[in-house]
Amino acid sequence: xxxxxxxxxxxFDEHGLVAAIAQDAQTGEVLMLAYMNADTLRQTLxxxxxxxxxRSRQKVWVKGETSGHIQxxxxxxxxxxxxxxxxxxxxVGGAACHTGHRSCFYRRAENGVLVEDTDAxxxxxxxxxx
Amino acid sequence: xxxxxxxxxxxFDEHGLVAAIAQDAQTGEVLMLAYMNADTLRQTLxxxxxxxxxRSRQKVWVKGETSGHIQxxxxxxxxxxxxxxxxxxxxVGGAACHTGHRSCFYRRAENGVLVEDTDAxxxxxxxxxx
Numbered sequence: 001x002x003x004x005x006x007x008x009x010x011x012f013d014e015h016g017l018v019a020a021i022a023q024d025a026q027t028g029e030v031l032m033l034a035y036m037n038a039d040t041l042r043q044t045l046x047x048x049x050x051x052x053x054x055r056s057r058q059k060v061w062v063k064g065e066t067s068g069h070i071q072x073x074x075x076x077x078x079x080x081x082x083x084x085x086x087x088x089x090x091x092v093g094g095a096a097c098h099t100g101h102r103s104c105f106y107r108r109a110e111n112g113v114l115v116e117d118t119d120a121x122x123x124x125x126x127x128x129x130x
Numbered sequence: 131x132x133x134x135x136x137x138x139x140x141x142f143d144e145h146g147l148v149a150a151i152a153q154d155a156q157t158g159e160v161l162m163l164a165y166m167n168a169d170t171l172r173q174t175l176x177x178x179x180x181x182x183x184x185r186s187r188q189k190v191w192v193k194g195e196t197s198g199h200i201q202x203x204x205x206x207x208x209x210x211x212x213x214x215x216x217x218x219x220x221x222v223g224g225a226a227c228h229t230g231h232r233s234c235f236y237r238r239a240e241n242g243v244l245v246e247d248t249d250a251x252x253x254x255x256x257x258x259x260x
Contacts, residue, residue, distance in 0.1 A: 002241075002242035004242075005239070005242045005243055005244070006239045006244070009237075009244060019149060019163055021151060021160060021163065023160060027158075028157075028158030028159070029158070030151060030153060030160065030216050032209065032214075033149055033151065033163075033209065033214040075238060075239075076238070076239045077235035077236075077237060077238050077239070078235070078237050078239065078244060079162065079163065079234040079235050079237075080227050080228065080229050080231075080234045080236070081234075084162075084163040084234070084235075086160050086235040097210050098210065099210050101210070104209040104210045104211075104214070105207040105208070105209050105214075105216040106207075106210070107139075107207060107208050107209075108205060108206070108207050109135070109136045109205075109206045109207070109208065111132075112132035112134075112135045113135055114135070114136070114139060114208060
């Protein structure tokens with residue numbers, strides 16, 4: 001799609017960022033929430049590969065560039081006030097989270113504690129070589 | 131659940147806010163993204179009713195307090211780095227969006243334009259008296 005039409009609808013915050021939710025296009029599972037600036041949003045739309053702005057590292061972040069677990073864009077939605085995006089994506093390698101879990105939201109609050117209710121799909125030590 | 135255990139895991143940003151995604155507990159549809167501060171997160175956990183911090187109005191925002199379309203909390207997850215929450219919710223009144231649509235993400239990018247692909251569930255003029 002043309003990036004310009006979508007970019008015109010997005011309201012970036014004071015840091016030039018917009019929230020981007022990645023949802024599994026098949027299962028509807030929410031895999032992660034990260035942020036994009038105008039350049040990485042444009043790159044995402046042009047390449048079809050989810051490309052965020054890393055706030056911690058302050059650099060362009062092609063999701064999966066190290067692990068190979070990239071995210072293919074299957075669709076994108078913008079919310080009513082234009083400050084959040086919802087991407088339907090196809091997750092390569094089965095896991096979005098750097099911990100090896102399928103979703104970054106792998107911890108559920110239950111009875112006052114956080115419970116990990118899914119197993120890791122990969123071993124971060126092997127994938128990232130740490 | 132005890133709010134303290136969850137609050138201890140959350141990393142609030144420089145404005146004291148954390149992103150909160152509301153996902154339909156039954157269908158998995160992502161309904162909205164908004165923000166909570168520590169007080170409204172605590173209130174959400176204690177009351178079981180989604181309570182955000184309105185950045186535009188700079189006030190506590192019990193979702194649905196005007197329209198009656200409140201959101202009951204059915205579960206909550208925290209992401210790997212603690213700066214995003216994913217709530218499974220039950221949406222009263224069928225619509226989360228102030229436009230009357232079920233989801234705030236009712237516009238899909240397609241062929242360079244944004245397409246509304248769901249009908250409004252209610253008439254905002256009637257609900258909000260405008």
